[in-house]
Amino acid sequence: MKIFISSDAMEWFHGEMEATNGDTIRFYARYGGSSPVHDAFSLGVTKDTPFEPSATVQIEHIMFFVEERDEWYFDGHDLYVEIDSKLNELAYVYKKA
Incomplete structure (x- = not known):
């Protein structure tokens, strides 16, 4: 999976x-x-320290990751993190890898 x-x-x-x-x-x-x-x-997001990351991406010196124990949730999908412009909140899009 990719983020x-x-x-x-x-x-x-x-x-x-x-x-x-x-x-x-x-x-x-x-x-x-x-x-x-x-x-x-549903998907949660928090600042945390990686233990056993299965997917990572580094952007602007910030690392985003998913732990191995949570990979089941994505069911073979990549995660696209966007913004819902009406709510000004994170929006998650899942696309089959």
């Missing part, structure tokens, strides 16, 4: 999560909500 972060999403991370050089940001499966790939689970 793609749009430039608008990068602005969101800088503004909303105060992400700076050297930060590591994790995408993880959480119980509750729903997504196009799983009912009853």
